Amino acid sequence: MxxxxxxxxxxxxxxxEILSAAEAQVPASAATFSRRSFLKLTGLAGGxxxxxxxxxxEATAVAAEAAGGAKSFAPNxxxxxxxxxxxxxxxxxxxxxxxxxxxxxxxxxxxxDADWSKVKIEQAPINPKVFGRQSAGGSRSIPTSWxxxxxxxxxxxxxxxSAAAAEWKVPATELSTEKSFVIHKASGRKLAYGALASKAAxxxxxxxxxxALKDRKDYRIIGTSIAGVDNRKVVTGAPLFGIDQTLPxxxxxxxxxxPATGGKVKEANLDQILKLPGxxxxxxxxxxxxxxxxxxxxxxxxxxxxxAFNAKRQLRVVWDETNAATDSSNEIxxxxxxxxxxxxxxxxxxADGDVDKALASATKKVEAFYSYPFVSHSPLxxxxxxxxxxxxxxxxxSPTQTPDPALGLIANTLGIPVDNVKINQTxxxxxxGRRLMNDYACEAAQISKQAGGIPVKLQWxxxxxxxxxxxxxAGYHAxxxxxxxxxxxxxxxxxxxxxxxxxxxxxxxxxxxxxxxPAMLVPNYRVTQSLLQLGTPTGPWRAPRSNGIAFAVQxxxxxxxxxxxxxxxxxxxxxxxxxxxxxxxxxxxLNTERAIAVIKLxxxxxxxxxxxxxxxxxxxxxxxxxAGHFAxxxxxxxxxxxxxxxxxxxxxxxxxxxxxxxGSLAQCxxxxxDGLSTMLGLEITxxxxxxxxxxxxxxxxxxxxxHIPKIESHFIQSAYPPTGIGEPSLPPVAPAIxxxxxxxxxxRVRTLPLVKSGYTLA
Amino acid sequence: xxxxxxxxxxxxxVVEDVDAQTPLLWVLRDSLGLxxxxxxxxxxxxxxxxxxxxxxxxxxxxxxAAAASGAAxxxxxxxxxxxxxxxxxxxxxxxxxxxxxxxxxxGQMMSASALLAQNPKPTDADIDAAMAGNLCRCGTYHRIRxxxxxxxxxxxxx
Numbered sequence: 001m002x003x004x005x006x007x008x009x010x011x012x013x014x015x016x017e018i019l020s021a022a023e024a025q026v027p028a029s030a031a032t033f034s035r036r037s038f039l040k041l042t043g044l045a046g047g048x049x050x051x052x053x054x055x056x057x058e059a060t061a062v063a064a065e066a067a068g069g070a071k072s073f074a075p076n077x078x079x080x081x082x083x084x085x086x087x088x089x090x091x092x093x094x095x096x097x098x099x100x101x102x103x104x105x106x107x108x109x110x111x112x113d114a115d116w117s118k119v120k121i122e123q124a125p126i127n128p129k130v131f132g133r134q135s136a137g138g139s140r141s142i143p144t145s146w147x148x149x150x151x152x153x154x155x156x157x158x159x160x161x162s163a164a165a166a167e168w169k170v171p172a173t174e175l176s177t178e179k180s181f182v183i184h185k186a187s188g189r190k191l192a193y194g195a196l197a198s199k200a201a202x203x204x205x206x207x208x209x210x211x212a213l214k215d216r217k218d219y220r221i222i223g224t225s226i227a228g229v230d231n232r233k234v235v236t237g238a239p240l241f242g243i244d245q246t247l248p249x250x251x252x253x254x255x256x257x258x259p260a261t262g263g264k265v266k267e268a269n270l271d272q273i274l275k276l277p278g279x280x281x282x283x284x285x286x287x288x289x290x291x292x293x294x295x296x297x298x299x300x301x302x303x304x305x306x307x308a309f310n311a312k313r314q315l316r317v318v319w320d321e322t323n324a325a326t327d328s329s330n331e332i333x334x335x336x337x338x339x340x341x342x343x344x345x346x347x348x349x350x351a352d353g354d355v356d357k358a359l360a361s362a363t364k365k366v367e368a369f370y371s372y373p374f375v376s377h378s379p380l381x382x383x384x385x386x387x388x389x390x391x392x393x394x395x396x397x398s399p400t401q402t403p404d405p406a407l408g409l410i411a412n413t414l415g416i417p418v419d420n421v422k423i424n425q426t427x428x429x430x431x432x433g434r435r436l437m438n439d440y441a442c443e444a445a446q447i448s449k450q451a452g453g454i455p456v457k458l459q460w461x462x463x464x465x466x467x468x469x470x471x472x473x474a475g476y477h478a479x480x481x482x483x484x485x486x487x488x489x490x491x492x493x494x495x496x497x498x499x500x501x502x503x504x505x506x507x508x509x510x511x512x513x514x515x516x517x518p519a520m521l522v523p524n525y526r527v528t529q530s531l532l533q534l535g536t537p538t539g540p541w542r543a544p545r546s547n548g549i550a551f552a553v554q555x556x557x558x559x560x561x562x563x564x565x566x567x568x569x570x571x572x573x574x575x576x577x578x579x580x581x582x583x584x585x586x587x588x589x590l591n592t593e594r595a596i597a598v599i600k601l602x603x604x605x606x607x608x609x610x611x612x613x614x615x616x617x618x619x620x621x622x623x624x625x626x627a628g629h630f631a632x633x634x635x636x637x638x639x640x641x642x643x644x645x646x647x648x649x650x651x652x653x654x655x656x657x658x659x660x661x662x663g664s665l666a667q668c669x670x671x672x673x674d675g676l677s678t679m680l681g682l683e684i685t686x687x688x689x690x691x692x693x694x695x696x697x698x699x700x701x702x703x704x705x706x707h708i709p710k711i712e713s714h715f716i717q718s719a720y721p722p723t724g725i726g727e728p729s730l731p732p733v734a735p736a737i738x739x740x741x742x743x744x745x746x747x748r749v750r751t752l753p754l755v756k757s758g759y760t761l762a
Numbered sequence: 763x764x765x766x767x768x769x770x771x772x773x774x775x776v777v778e779d780v781d782a783q784t785p786l787l788w789v790l791r792d793s794l795g796l797x798x799x800x801x802x803x804x805x806x807x808x809x810x811x812x813x814x815x816x817x818x819x820x821x822x823x824x825x826x827a828a829a830a831s832g833a834a835x836x837x838x839x840x841x842x843x844x845x846x847x848x849x850x851x852x853x854x855x856x857x858x859x860x861x862x863x864x865x866x867x868x869g870q871m872m873s874a875s876a877l878l879a880q881n882p883k884p885t886d887a888d889i890d891a892a893m894a895g896n897l898c899r900c901g902t903y904h905r906i907r908x909x910x911x912x913x914x915x916x917x918x919x920x
Contacts, residue, residue, distance in 0.1 A: 097863030097900050227859035234864035235852040237798015237838035241865060244797040252792070277763060277781055306781065306788040309804070380802045380810055380865045380899045429800075429865030430899050462803040662859045666902070670862055673901025696807035701897050705890030708903050 005323075005502075007289030008262070012501050014292045015470070015508040015539055018405050018436050022137035022540075023626075079108055079156055085180055085194030087114050090124040094136040094401055095230070096431035097670075098726040099663035102229045103142065104149060106659055110221040111153025111214055114193070115180035121229045126423045128404035135402040136428075137436050137540070139626040139724025142659060143587065146721055151208040156200075158211045163199040164191050179220075216657060216719075223717070225662035230427065240427040242399030245386040247455040251280055253447050254308040255458060256315055257297040259467055260689030261536050262289075263324035264296045268317040273300060276314065278307030281451055285443075291470070291537045293413045293442040301451055305459055312461070325535025325689035329374065332474065332686075335532055336497045340369050340478035345495050345530035350514045353524035355480075358491035362482030364563045369478050370552035372752040373683040374471040376691075377541060378699060381429020382465040387444035388455035393420040394445050399428040401435035413442040414449055432674075433540040437470050466699065467691040470539025471684055473499050473510040477552040487564035489575055491524040494553070499538060500531035507534055509544040516549055517590065517624055518557065520582045521575050536686055542674060543727035546625035550731030551679070551738065551752060554621040558739045559748065568620050568739065569603050587656075587720055590624040594654045597716050598622070599631040602652035605714055606633035615639060616647075617743025621735035628728025629654040632672075634709075634736040638745040643762035644754070646676060646709040646737060651729055656722035658715050667725045668713040675733025676709070677702035681755045707761050766827045770794060771840025782828040787811045789827040790837060798838035798868045802897070809896030812869035813837050819876040821895070838868035841875060850920075851875045854913035862900035870896045874910050882917050884910065 080088040089108050095101040105121045108114075128134055133144060157177055164182035165172040168189060176183050180193040216222075233240055258264070265284045273282040281301040287294040298317055302308035339345070359365060385398040394414060400406050403423045411418040428435060444458035460468075476497035484490045499507040506512070512527055519525055541547060561571035579593035599622050603609075608618060615637050622631040630653040637645040649672045658664045681700045685692045693699045702708065713729075738749040741759075751757060764782040766789065768775045777793045785804075790796045790813070799822055802810030806821040813822045814836035841849040848856070851874050861867045870893070877884055877892040884892065889910055898906070 097861075099862070225859070227856060228861055228864075230864070231856045231859065231861055232848075234861045234867055235838075235848065235855045235871065236842060237796070237868050239797045241800075243801065246795070304780075304784065304788060304792045305801075306784045306792070310781070378899060380800070380808060380863070380897065382801065428863060430863045432899075459801075462805075462808075666859065666862055666905070669904055670901035673903060674899075677901070695805055696803050696897065697805065701899060702901070702903075703895075703897060704893040704903050704906065706894075711904065 008291065009502055011290040011292040012508060014290070014409070015437070018402055019508070019540055019544070021133070021405070022135055022140060022402070022436065079112070079152055081156070081193050081197040083194050083197055085118050085192050086120060087112070087118055087180070087193070088120045088122060090122050092124040092131045092134050093141050094134070094403065094425055094428055096136050096401055096428040096435065098136065098667065099228060099660060100136060100141050102226055103659045103663060104145065105229070106221050106226060107146065107149040108153040110219055111150045112156045113177035113179065116221055116226065118180060123425055126403040126407070126425055128407070134404045135436070136431060137401055137433065139628065139727045141724060143627060143721060143723045150213050151211065154211045154213050155206060155208050158206050159200040159203050160193055160196050162203050163196045167191065167196070167199065223658055223661060226660055227662060241381055241429050242384045242386070242397060242426040243381055243429070243459065245397040245426060245457065247386060247388060250386070250455040250457055251301040251303065251451070252305045252308045253299055253301045253444070253456040253458045254312045254461070255285070255297050255299050255443050255447065255464070256312055256317060257295050257468060258319045258321065258324055259691070260321055260324040260326070261291065261295070263319040263321045265298060266318040266320045268298050268315060270298070273311050273315055276307070276311045278302040278304055279311050282311070283450055285446055285450060288413065292437055292439055293409055294439070294446050299447045299450065301447070301456060308459070309461060327534055327536050327686045327689050329474070329685040329687070332532060333371070336371065336476040337369070339497050339530045340476060340495065342495065342530070344493070344526070345497065345528040347529040347531065349496070349512045349527040349529055350519055351526045355491050355493045355524045355526040358524035359480055359482050359493070362490060363485045365480065365482045366559050366563050367480050368556055368559060368750055369476070370555065370750045371476045372474060372548045372551055374474045374686065375541065375678055375682050376466050376469045376471055376684050376693070376699065377432045377434035378466060378701065379430025379432055379434055382462050383440035383460040384458055385441040385444035386455065386457040387441070387448040389414065389445060389449040389453045391453070392416045393422070394448070395422045395424070396441055396445060397424045397426055398438070398441045399426045399435060400438055400441060401428065401431045402438060406438040406441055409438050409442055410445050413446055432542045433544060434469060436540055462696070463694045466694055470508065470537045472541035472547065473507065473538040475548045475552070479556045481556060481560045483560055483564040487566045489522055489560060492518060492522040492526070494527045496527060496529045498529055498531060499534040501534065503531070503533065506531060507538045509540045510538055511545065512549070513545055515583065515589070516546065517553060518575060521577065535689055543625050543730045546623060546731040550621065550623040550625070551734040554623060554732065554735035555738050555750070558619070558735070558742065569599065569608055572599055572620065572622060587723060588627045591629070594629045594718060595622060595624065598629050598652040598654050601714055601716060602631035602633045602650050605652065605712060606635065606648070606650035608633060615744055617740050617745070619736045619739025619741065619743055621732040621739060623731040624728070625731050626727040627655070627723035628725065630729050630732050632732040632736040634740040636737060636740040636744055637762070638741055638747070639762065642757070642759045644741065644759050645707055645762040648710040648712065649733065649736065651711065651713040652716070653713070653725070653729055654716040654718050655725055655728065656720040657717050659722060664715065664725050665713050668729045669711050671730040672711045672733050673702055673708065675730050676737065679734040679737065679752050679754060680761065681753050683753050683756070764828065767831050768827070768835060769833065770796065770835045771837060777827065780827060783826045785823045786813070786825040786827050786830045786835070787822040790822060796837050796839050800865055800868055802866070807897070808866070809873060810866050810869040812872040812896065814872060814876055817876065817879060819873045838872060841871065849875055850913045850916050851878065851909070854909035854916070857912065858905045858909040860902050860905040860909050862902055866896060866898045870898065870906055874906070874913070877910070878914060878917060883914050
């Protein structure tokens with residue numbers, strides 16, 4: 001194995017680690033904290049109460065305390081109540097448009113019974129040793145923080161109540177709280193939190209486990225609609241984003257990499273580049289061969305962004321492509337179609353029952369081949385990071401989704417200790433999974449170092465962004481399914497054709513989850529896989545894996561219901577069967593009762609089964625992903641020229657209690673638009689290892705005016721702990737619309753994007 | 763290298779030692795520190811860089827700074843009144859909780875405010891035509907439409 005491949009494999013392993021961490025299935029109920037590590041109390045200058053609560057792992061907390069003693073033990077994610085009543089809450093995770101900077105503080109403020117208008121929210125510093133998980137991904141922010149944040153608020157409230165009880169010499173049980181006041185109803189007295197803060201700070205901290213949490217019926221903040229806490233800054237154009245950062249003496253950097261992943265610089269016209277106006281430096285960066293850190297390329301540093309962009313256009317690089325990607329999407333498709341002829345792939349993802357026997361004895365059999373393409377993330381803010389290397393330390397300002405693992409990557413890139421890396425989290429102009437990777441941050445650090453330790457802002461062009469992504473992998477599914485004489489689903493075989501880097505295991509986000517629907521719901525169920533070699537990097541894209549699998553699986557399920565002569569709604573409910581949790585029987589597993597409830601709700605709200613005019617139809621799809629149960633019904637019209645109108649998408653979801661109604665509805669609206677946009681016209685193609693789509697002109701994201709459907713979202717706010725909403729409402733969009741196209745026209749869509757089969761928006 | 767004189771948000775600004783072909787976008791961002799105007803594509807496909815030039819919405823990534831000389835330029839930073847009172851469009855954007863990531867919204871609001879200045883009561887079709895040049899990757903299109911209608915209603919009352 002050559003060194004390039006080893007580095008590439010190291011990068012692959014790294015993405016896997018990030019994904020595993022991002023999608024860790026830690027039920028809220030398992031997140032228990034000792035009193036000792038949970039809360040720390042310190043005074044606030046000028047009087048007031050500071051509650052610091054531990055969000056890292058307990059062992060580290062205890063070790064830190066033992067090593068440094070209580071005095072030097074740094075308070076971490078904290079809640080602060082000043083004498084003037086101002087409540088400051090630190091939000092630990094990156095704001096990428098998912099609304100977490102509003103949702104996290106809402107949970108604390110609810111249990112604290114705070115006056116929301118007096119709550120100030122600040123971005124927490126990046127320090128995973130103190131804060132624990134600080135990444136935004138996997139729709140995991142809410143489920144991994146729910147208990148911690150509620151307890152933090154509740155403990156604060158309990159102390160304020162105790163302080164008031166002592167002041168008034170009445171039992172705490174006679175007191176209530178509301179909007180930052182402690183109230184003694186019997187005597188009509190009330191005291192503001194601010195006035196009680198210093199007294200509360202002198203009290204012992206109660207054990208979080210002994211403090212009662214609010215009953216849901218008493219919520220005043222959770223479940224309401226609260227607008228984004230930084231909206232005023234956004235609408236006035238304040239410098240919030242990574243691209244907005246500047247440092248004194250900073251140079252603007254661009255970085256040119258080989259258009260085929262893995263190519264090295266043979267030579268470049270650096271002398272000519274250095275003569276261009278505004279250009280201060282131009283040099284070759286060797287890189288460490290890791291796609292997740294720094295691949296080889298040429299850096300240009302100029303006094304303005306335009307100077308750097310202009311020079312980049314005149315840069316001529318001769319690439320050594322000995323070890324570069326040679327992928328061709330056309331060849332990939334041909335190979336996949338060839339492999340699809342095999343009854344199964346060599347890798348077994350899951351095998352339950354006896355699929356072959358069930359197929360042989362089936363009343364009706366259906367076979368179908370589904371495919372979907374590579375797609376890019378294309379967040380509107382192109383990748384960038386500002387970095388300043390000073391000796392063996394570095395400080396960065398980065399719009400990343402994963403600042404915590406970025407620390408180690410940057411340390412590795414520069415060969416410095418991880419403690420010497422400081423990252424400042426900026427607002428993120430769109431994530432969608434792209435910024436789970438920190439390659440741009442590593443590049444910025446390396447360029448600052450090689451430039452002699454000057455501050456640089458590395459700015460990727462849109463073309464860089466689109467051609468150096470970690471693409472949503474294409475996927476190919478060869479299905480065989482069967483129903484018996486009663487129309488019951490008896491067999492399901494899926495030969496999944498996907499990608500590999502090392503020839504052994506699937507490439508990142510190219511794997512098939514063993515518990516993906518309808519696993520455990522069909523007695524004879526088999527998923528096998530074949531692996532195609534790929535040199536172009538792949539990675540997680542909103543609702544990784546499920547975003548493509550749901551299209552194939554939920555469309556094929558509809559095909560089987562049609563073969564069985566059964567209504568899709570009734571068939572889907574029948575497939576779910578008895579109310580139960582599937583393995584692993586935690587809140588991160590499918591629960592058939594929750595599934596049936598959302599399916600019924602979507603159908604009811606959409607008016608499933610009502611008579612529609614010729615050329616108009618409804619389609620249904622369910623999918624469970626990222627701990628969310630979602631069913632969606634699309635209503636579409638299709639004419640003979642395949643002109644499509646999506647009239648409405650009705651969304652029904654169960655993610656437990658909704659934290660922020662406005663934010664949750666926004667995520668559903670965004671997911672439907674994203675799903676429709678992607679299924680309709682988006683495709684990344686690759687030839688000779690080079691991505692063919694360079695900018696939005698050839699990557700037509702949905703626009704205002706392109707018949708944006710009406711979107712109606714409904715939530716079943718079940719009593720289960722709340723889970724995230726950034727991802728799970730996306731996967732059902734494509735199959736619901738494709739099933740509706742079938743209902744409207746009799747045409748089955750088995751290939752995305754729709755434009756490939758001649759569909760256009762009416 | 764040239765000296766470019768601009769009028770931005772009602773102020774005369776002199777930018778020295780600049781390539782006269784530099785797009786207005788980068789002069790605003792890098793030379794004048796007005797970073798509310800965003801770079802998204804550089805080829806007039808996304809609308810993130812939309813500003814007003816004599817009241818008309820333009821893609822500042824396509825206007826050489828020298829060509830903007832003599833025109834009245836308004837950026838998102840100049841949308842609110844000097845006393846901090848937000849433009850009716852900015853108010854509507856907040857009321858409808860429009861932003862998700864927020865990156866495209868400066869451009870969206872510049873297109874929307876130009877539309878309302880020329881057409882105080884736009885229909886859905888008018889909104890489609892005026893806003894089609896502004897991409898939102900997060901998919902906030904419904905709320906943008908609602909916010910424009912509600913801003914228009916406010917203008918009617920005013």
